[in-house]
Amino acid sequence: MMNMEFKQYRRGVLIWIAIALLTVYLPIGYYHFLNDLMQVGQFLQSSGYIGMASALFGLFFGILISRREQEAGMAECLASAPGSALRNLSKLLAWGAICFILMAIASIEVMLMIWFSGSEYLSFAYKVILYIFLYWGMTLFSCGVLGFAIGELLGQSWWKLPLVLLVWFAISPFNMLFSRYIPVNVLSWLNQGEQDLGSAYNGVEGLYLAYSFIAKKTAFLAVCLTLAFASVLIRQEREPSLKEKRTLAAAVAGCLIIFAIFVAEAKSPLSAYKAPLNNYMDLYLSQDGEYYSANGSSKTEMSPPAFEVDRYDLDIKHTLNLINYNAQMRVSHVAPSLTSLRFTLYHNLEVKQAEVDGKPARWKRDGDWLYVDWPEGKVEGDVSFHIKGSAGANNPISETSFFMSSAFPWYPVPGTWIVAEKFDLFYEPQYNHIALSKPASFHISIHANERTYSNLPKQADGTFAGQSSGATVLSGMLMDKNVGGYQIVGPPDRIDEVGSAIEKVEQTKNHLSSLLGIKAPDMPKQIMVVPSFSFFPNYYMQLGEDELFVNELITRNPYTVENIARMESVFQAFFWSNRYRINDEQNSYIFRMILEYMESPNKKGTTLSHQVREIERQGDRAPATAYLARDILQFYNNQGEKGLKRLVRAAYQLSDARTLDFSDWKKLMDRSY
Amino acid sequence: MDRLVIDHVSKHFGKTAALQSVSLQIGHGLFGLLGPNGAGKTTFMRVLATLLAPDSGSMRYKDIQWGKQPERVRNILGYLPQNFNVFKNISGYECLDYIGVLKGLRDKKQRRAQIETLLERVNLTAEAHKKTGHYSGGMKRRLGIAQALLGNPEIIIVDEPTAGLDPEERIRFRNVLREVAAGRIIVLSTHIVEDIEATCSSVAVIKKGIATQFDSLSKLAQEAAGHVWLWKVRPEQAVDLQSKVNVISSTTTEDHVELRVLAKESPSREAIPVSPTLEEGYLIWNQR
Structure with a gap:
């Protein structure tokens, strides 16, 4: 049966047109991208039109597949054959195989182009291939199945064509045009491509291959299969026997169950938003801007800690755009009069539970500040918190990446500090450098899908430990490389440029040091390319406790990377925001x-x-x-x-x-x- | 001898009764189902071919029940539908190979041997590997009967197989049907009496979904007994009579025309009663 299906594909024109278009489009597109100095990630993300073409091809192929025997006048004869019940299944399987072949061709072609251009994305081959199969392949397959259902249900009706076009539009990234009439999260779920075709590729977040997206694709496929099986049940060429009815009904029920399971998982936290808030950075920036406009400047009472934290044990789990972690802290040198320990913890990181010496303790949040009751007279002990949430625009957590800086209170930092301020001069809130006043011993274990990096020495995959006055964790579609003595973590194809710019940064730093007449902080040997919300020079770089953060935005174009060595950028990172300053x-x-x-x-x-x-x-x-x-x-x-x-x-x-x-x-x- | 027993089978499409309590008993050999267009022949054939489930009634052959075991039925069934056609981009051989697989002929060698035999039987060996897009209507119909014969079915259902064929192809097709009829039941539906006359040993006539079975063709012919008259007239008189009496056929000789007239009573003193043909029996039955 499959043989006949393959013969039909092989001897038809459409499949060859699809192969020809795909094969020609990819190198032409890639050539232009290379000319525009764009990288593989951006190329793939911007090739969302291939996904749309896949959807259209799929829908039409599906209709052709379903109507093939009817159009040929062969349907009735085949329907009377005993093996006819398996025909539809073999059609779907053959279609799946065709989709696989098409995607294999696309994958080979893209990988060859990556190889020829000497791109570091070769190390992420599995991700590139997964992206192609998920975004293009699964769309093609699901739409083929959906087209099959439409073909079965509507037969020869001309309504097929407008319906196909409507479906095609509804599942495309442009479906937000319906947002006045249909809820955004429904449209977002329907969209089978990139959330925003025109958006720039975020090198740290990498290709959007989050679990929620995979769940969405699976749920959509389950819906399409449900419709396909139901259409066969309703419009079969012959009246189904009881056994066939039961089998088809079971298939429909099975697909609906799969749909129900995955649709619950398919909800990306971004689904409820539409442009311009359809990426995490913009969302967090908007939330932080609003929050610090309302609350930030009112916090004038600050106090350095009357205690120390000697040790942090952080057990972190990354799920969706949240981190969920247990923070166990060894507290010492507590002033005997203290009845409450004061910490700073970014407000969107919610404390779920607190304990002092293993016993539940009362705590209170006041914006970015956290107070936990402490037995009076006790000078040392263990405090633990269970914390869950996101860390805002300065430390964005997306579904595929996270960055939490050693200069930001993403874990409870002793003392009450102002985390960020919002001034009229800038659109973005200004985040203050907050670190421990004294180094502590950190032990961090992280459960994440992507490889994680830290400023602390690595003990094992996802485990870091060491002494520092702040801990950084960074995860995403990243790699690390030693360039000129610097250990640089960054997106593929961007590390070398950062490495050469860093040498110039050191020169500028020394020049500024003599200009300002002060000794500059040491140049860290760890460089991390991290997500940022601003293209302004004051955000080109940030100095962490043991590492230097380079703005990912500035690395997107190899020529703009050099700007990080400009005096204003180096001044801001090494001579200004390297320490806690407020209202300035x-x-x-x-x-x-x-x-x-x-x-x-x-x-x-x-x-x-x-x-x-x-x-x-x-x-x-x-x-x-x-x-x-x-x-x-x-x-x-x-x-x-x-x-x-x-x-x-x-x-x-x-x-x-x-x-x-x-x-x-x-x-x-x-x-x- | 095993018979295909059809017992009070009815089928409705909405309010339209396509089959009304059809009861037939069909033995081995070629069985004709005669009826005008829209009489319910194709519905009946589709019910027999398990494509449609009857609203009521039952069908059985040996111990196989249509309603309960459609899969078993399909295993003993070959079906040539009225508008049989094939993918244009495959050869006759590939078509038979595909249908052979659907009919459960899993062994490739066995399947090939059977296909080759059948192609020879329907005289398509030379064209076996040509694309069916190049086949004539008759060749396609012969390919159709070959596919129906695949798997050596005990019952073959052939719906209007000669419609649209030229006389030569029609004769050839009838010959094929006669050849393959031995040892199996072939139900042939048609509105062409000639087809039945040339091939079938028994017949049923269907009209408005109601079927009547005749054990032999002569019995159907006898329906017109006493109603068929041979009337020799002059050619100019023959033209006049065409509109006045029910002329079934006419034969022109040198100086006169022989008219076969259907009438309850003698249309003229010159008219003499003759024994009816199948077509005349059918016409009389159909006019009731």
């Missing part, structure tokens, strides 16, 4: 403005010059920074670069002690005259 978004901006001006050969194109032009444009309504920029420019014109350097050094040294205001800058400039 303005000064880093001013410093960066001056440094950019000093460094840039095109002075008129700098932020400083732009600010000055704001006065001409807005007059009295121009911001205060514009007037300061005008004064600085005047100062530069009078004093030259040397004068500007003196100003920067003096201001920076003063800022180390307290927050500068505009009058401080003016005084410093006056003094320099």
Whole structure:
């Protein structure tokens, strides 16, 4: 039976057209992507049109498969044969085999292109192949099955064509156009391709091969199979016998059960959102922006800890876009008068349970702060928390990746600190550098699907331990490589560029160190490419406790990576946000403005010059920074670069002690005259 | 001898009764089912071929019950439907091979041997490996009977097999049917009396879903006994009479025309009663 099905495919024209289109489209598309300096991940993600083409091909193939015997006038004769009951099954199996062959061709072709171009994605061959089979292959197969059901149910009716087009549109990434009439999460579930075809590829998150997506594809296939079996039951060429009816009914029931199981698993936390919140970063940024606009600035009462944490045992599980972990901490040097231990823990990480010395303890949350009752007079003991949640835009957790920084309270950090602030100057909240005041011993075990990296020494896969004043964990479609003595963790095809830019970062750091007259922090030997929400230079890099974080956004184009070595970027990472500073978004901006001006050969194109032009444009309504920029420019014109350097050094040294205001800058400039 | 027993079989499509309590007993050999278009022949054939389940009544052959064991029925059945056709892109041999597999002929060698024998029997050996898209209507029909014979079925159902065939192909097809009829039941449905006359030993006539069985063809012919008259007239008179009496056929000789007229009473003193043919018996039955 399968032989005949294969003969029909082989001797038909359509399958050859499909093979030809696929075979030609892939290299042409890939050639253009290479020309546009795009990488394999972006190429695959942007090839969502192949998924849409697969859906359309599948639907039409399905109809042809179902109508083949009827169209040939052979159906009745075959239906009277004893083996006829297996014909439909053999059709589906043959269709599955055809889909497999097509996807095997696509996989081989893509892998060959990856190999020829020398891409590091070769190490992720299984993911690339899984992506092709899941996004293109399963869509093709499921739509074929769905087309079969439509063909069976509608027979020769012309309604087939509009119905097929409607179905095709409904399962495409463009179905959000129906969002006024159909709930977004339903449309999101129906969409069999990428959530957003136009979005840029996130190298850390990698290809979206999350369990919820696989569940969605399985549930969709189960629906299609249910319809196919039901259509055979309803519209069979012959009236089914009781046995056939029972078998088909059992198949329908089985598929519905599979559907019910997987549809519950198929819910991505992003399903409820549509563009522009259809990626985790935008979602978290929006949530954090809203939260810190409302709450951040009200938190003025801060206190350093009156206790120490000597040891953290963190047992972390990554599920969907959440982490779920047990944090066991050894607390010591507790001030005898304390009745409550105060910690900072990002507010979206919910405490589910707390214990002190193994006994349940009362705790209280106040935004990013966490208080747990502590027996008065007790100077040391064990505190444990069960925590679940997400860590916001600065430490995004997606379904396929997570990043939690050693400079962020994703585990309870002693003391109450301000995690982030929202200022008018920036759209994004400004996250503060929060680390332990004294190194602690960390023992971390992580259960995640992807390989995990940390700043702590690796003990085994997913297990890290060591002494540090902060722990970083990073997981995603990443690899590590030693480039020029730096151990760099990053997405494939981006590590070498980061490595060469890092050498320049060190030079800039040394240059800035002499300019500012202070010793710069040591250059970490661990470099991690991490997800970020901003393209601004103040987010190009961040200094962790033992590692340097490089913004993944800036690594997407090999030419822009070099920008991380710019003075403003290095200043921000090594000389400004490397320590806890609050309520001082303005000064880093001013410093960066001056440094950019000093460094840039095109002075008129700098932020400083732009600010000055704001006065001409807005007059009295121009911001205060514009007037300061005008004064600085005047100062530069009078004093030259040397004068500007003196100003920067003096201001920076003063800022180390307290927050500068505009009058401080003016005084410093006056003094320099 | 085992007989195919059809007992009060009825089938309705909505309010339309396609078969009304049809009862027949069919023995080995070629059995004809004669009836006008829309009489219910194809419905009956499809019920026999297990494609449709009757609303009531039963059918059995040996110990096999249609309603309870359709799978067993299909194993002893060959079916050539009215509008038989084949994928254009396969050869006759491939078609038979495919259907052979569906009929459970798993052994490849055995299947090949049977296909070759059948192709020879239906005179298609030379064209066996040509694509069926190049076959004539007659060749396709012969391929159809070959596929029905695959697996050596005990019962063969042939629905309107000669419709649209040229006389030569029709004769050839009838010969094939006669050859394969030995030792099995062949139910042949047609509205062409000639086909029945040339091939069948017994017949049933069906009209508006009601069937009447005749043990022999002569019995059906006898339905018209005393109603058929041979009337020799002049050619110019013959033209006049065409519209006045029920002329079934006419034969022109040198100076006169012999008309066979169907009438309850003699249409003229010159008309003489003659023994009826099958067609005349059928016409009389059909006019009731």
